[in-house]
Each structure stands twice: as structure tokens, then as C-alpha cells.
Amino acid sequence: MNNTSALPVPRWVPEGARRYLAHTEAGRSIRDLARGAGCHASTVLRQIRKVELRRDDPLVDAALQTLAQTHFPPIDACKSTVRRDSSRGIAKMASENKSNTDPLDTATLDVEATRVLRRLCESGAVLAVAEDMDKAVVVRDDGKTGSTRTAVVDCTIAQALALKDWISCDNPGRISRYRITATGRTALGQLLAEAENRARSRNDNGFAEAQAPFSAARAEDEAGDETGGRPRRMRYNMIESPLVALARRKDRDGQPFLEDRLVRAGERLREDFELAQMGPNVAQNWDRFLTGGGRGGVVPDAGAGHGPMDARNRVSRALSDLGPGLSDVALRCCCYLEGLEMAEKQLGWSARSGKIVLRIALQRLKRHYDELTGSDQMIG
Numbered sequence: 001m002n003n004t005s006a007l008p009v010p011r012w013v014p015e016g017a018r019r020y021l022a023h024t025e026a027g028r029s030i031r032d033l034a035r036g037a038g039c040h041a042s043t044v045l046r047q048i049r050k051v052e053l054r055r056d057d058p059l060v061d062a063a064l065q066t067l068a069q070t071h072f073p074p075i076d077a078c079k080s081t082v083r084r085d086s087s088r089g090i091a092k093m094a095s096e097n098k099s100n101t102d103p104l105d106t107a108t109l110d111v112e113a114t115r116v117l118r119r120l121c122e123s124g125a126v127l128a129v130a131e132d133m134d135k136a137v138v139v140r141d142d143g144k145t146g147s148t149r150t151a152v153v154d155c156t157i158a159q160a161l162a163l164k165d166w167i168s169c170d171n172p173g174r175i176s177r178y179r180i181t182a183t184g185r186t187a188l189g190q191l192l193a194e195a196e197n198r199a200r201s202r203n204d205n206g207f208a209e210a211q212a213p214f215s216a217a218r219a220e221d222e223a224g225d226e227t228g229g230r231p232r233r234m235r236y237n238m239i240e241s242p243l244v245a246l247a248r249r250k251d252r253d254g255q256p257f258l259e260d261r262l263v264r265a266g267e268r269l270r271e272d273f274e275l276a277q278m279g280p281n282v283a284q285n286w287d288r289f290l291t292g293g294g295r296g297g298v299v300p301d302a303g304a305g306h307g308p309m310d311a312r313n314r315v316s317r318a319l320s321d322l323g324p325g326l327s328d329v330a331l332r333c334c335c336y337l338e339g340l341e342m343a344e345k346q347l348g349w350s351a352r353s354g355k356i357v358l359r360i361a362l363q364r365l366k367r368h369y370d371e372l373t374g375s376d377q378m379i380g
Contacts, residue, residue, distance in 0.1 A: 010106065012109050013163070019033050019048060020064070051064070056172065059178070062159050064163070113161060116153050117180060120180040126140075127178040128175055138152075166180065166184030242339050243267070243362075247259075263362075266362055266365065268369060269335065321368045322368070325357065326361035
């Protein structure tokens with residue numbers, strides 16, 4: 001007996017359905033499944049019973065049959081899956097179409113599920129599935145005498161939605177009508193949020209962007225500044241700095257929102273901040289410069305005799321010169337590397353106001369460094 005899957009089961013298949021198929025199609029015992037999952041056998045048993053009870057739903061039954069035929073070899077050549085009368089037409093249609101289509105992947109399901117679930121959230125909308133049809137339709141009652149078709153759905157997508165319990169049918173029949181469930185509404189919110197985050201990351205390379213390799217940061221860092229042309233030493237990955245991301249944005253005149261000299265001023269504060277943390281037991285408490293709530297998790301000041309005092313004093317003088325409000329956003333964004341959205345939330349500011357305050361803080365910080373003389377200009 002072959003107790004393994006012929007093909008990997010898609011990731012979108014719920015955990016309970018995976019264990020149900022492994023038990024009924026691959027012949028794995030409940031105790032074996034429980035040992036593999038690290039849970040009690042009764043937990044697996046309840047999941048399998050729950051899936052079995054849901055097979056009265058024609059879409060759920062058709063989805064399980066399709067997964068069994070595609071991803072699990074038959075245990076016995078003489079044994080066939082018994083089809084329920086209510087799902088005979090849909091299951092037959094699914095088995096015939098499956099040979100002509102590729103297995104449903106997670107990305108395709110997410111896109112189609114977002115489209116269909118949004119239509120099902122409309123008032124009076126249902127997903128109608130007929131036994132002998134290879135497509136399902138979303139129709140919305142117009143409140144008078146007719147209905148309007150708002151979407152056409154491939155039956156494999158409808159089966160996946162039903163198997164994930166995002167849609168349900170109270171009275172299956174020759175024409176089954178499905179409505180969105182509470183689980184489906186929650187899933188739609190998550191899908192929309194993920195799509196928005198991906199679009200924001202692609203469009204503006206803002207504060208949700210993935211960190212680039214250190215080689216890219218080194219290439220930017222070794223380009224040198226506009227004054228000396230000498231490459232700067234990289235103390236940290238500049239790609240992770242909110243200042244670098246904000247400097248790529250343009251203002252209404254098409255100019256960079258943050259000039260290079262303002263970014264360098266923020267980098268200088270960051271370098272002094274990092275130097276102040278070096279040495280044994282030198283965790284400095286900078287929260288006294290925050291007026292909008294502490295960051296938490298910072299060890300109190302260990303005393304004047306520990307750590308690079310010069311760098312610590314330079315940071316203290318710079319933050320004191322900025323004053324309340326400006327020192328908040330400078331410390332959070334330049335030193336703690338918090339994104340502007342997080343800083344605005346922590347400080348209780350309105351959305352998109354943090355970047356204006358941050359630019360003012362960097363202008364004031366640059367003026368502070370320009371006024372320094374002698375050894376105070378040394379960093380590192």
C-alpha cells in the first residue's frame with residue numbers, strides 16, 4: 001500500500017482536509033497523523049469527522065474527490081470513491097476538467113478569491129452552482145423581480161472557496177446557492193490588506209520594502225559625499241534606514257523630498273548613537289528625549305564611567321538642541337530606525353504628518369552640526 005501523496009498537496013488546502021485525505025486516500029492511521037502533527041489523536045479524529053460531515057456539500061465533495069484523484073494514488077484498483085447524489089454532476093464535471101487544467105496554485109486562488117468574495121459581500125449576492133455546468137455565477141438580487149449577474153467563477157475556484165469554508169450552502173440541490181461566511185469576510189480583509197501592502201511596496205518603495213543585501217548598501221555608501229568625494233565607512237545597512245527610503249521620494253516640484261545633506265545629518269546622529277552603545281554594559285536610556293511615550297525595553301543608564309562618553313555627549317547635545325517633538329521623530333527614525341507610520345502612531349500624530357516634522361528636524365540637526373567647531377565635529 002502506498003501511503004504517500006503522488007503530488008504535493010497545494011498549500012491552500014486546509015489542514016483538516018489534508019489529514020482527511022491522508023487518512024482516507026493514503027491509508028495513514030489517525031495515531032500516525034497525530035504523531036506527525038505533534039497533537040493528540042482525538043484532535044485529528046475531530047478534524048476528520050468534521051470534514052466527513054461537510055461532504056454533503058456538493059462543492060466540498062467535488063473538491064475532495066479532485067484532490068484525491070490528482071494527489072493520491074488509489075489504494076485498491078477495484079475500489080472507487082462513492083459519490084453522493086447531490087454532488088454527482090459537479091464531481092463528474094470536476095474530474096473531466098481536471099485533466100485539462102493545471103493544479104490550482106495559491107497565487108491564482110488569492111486573486112480569484114478576492115474578486116469573488118468582494119462580489120459576494122454585496123447585499124443579496126449569492127454564488128449559484130448547477131450540477132451540469134462547468135461554471136458558477138455570482139448573482140445579486142435587485143430587489144424587484146429579477147437578478148443581475150456580477151461575476152462568472154470557474155468551478156475549481158468555487159470548490160476551493162467551499163473547502164476553505166469561505167462560502168457555504170444551507171440547502172444543496174440541483175442548483176445550490178452559496179453565501180459568504182464570517183470566515184470568508186475575514187479572509188477577504190486579509191487578502192485586501194496583503195494586496196495593498198504589495199502594491200505600496202512596488203509603487204513607492206516605502207517603509208514596507210524588503211531589506212536589500214548588504215552589497216547594495218555598500219555600493220551606495222561607497223559612492224562618497226558631494227564635498228570630499230571620499231567613500232564613507234558603512235557602520236550599518238543604509239537600506240534599512242527610513243531616511244534613505246524617504247530621500248527617494250519626490251515633492252510636488254519633482255525634487256527629492258530629503259536633500260543629501262539632510263540625510264547625512266541623520267546618518268551622523270545615527271553613527272554617534274551607535275558609538276554611544278559600544279563597550280561593556282553601556283545601554284544608554286534615551287527615552288528622556290521622547291515626549292510622546294517611551295519605547296520600552298531599554299536598560300537604564302549604567303553610569304557616567306561606561307561607554308564612549310564623547311559620542312554619548314554629542315547625541316545628548318544634538319537631541320537637546322532639537323527640543324521636544326523634533327527630538328522625538330529624530331530619535332525614532334534616525335536612531336531606532338522606526339518607519340514613519342510607526343512613529344506617527346507612537347506619537348499620536350495624524351497620518352503623513354511625520355515626514356514634514358522629520359524634515360524640519362533634519363534641517364535643525366544640520367544647522368546644529370554646522371555650528372559645531374573643533375573636536376565636536378569629530379565622529380567615530
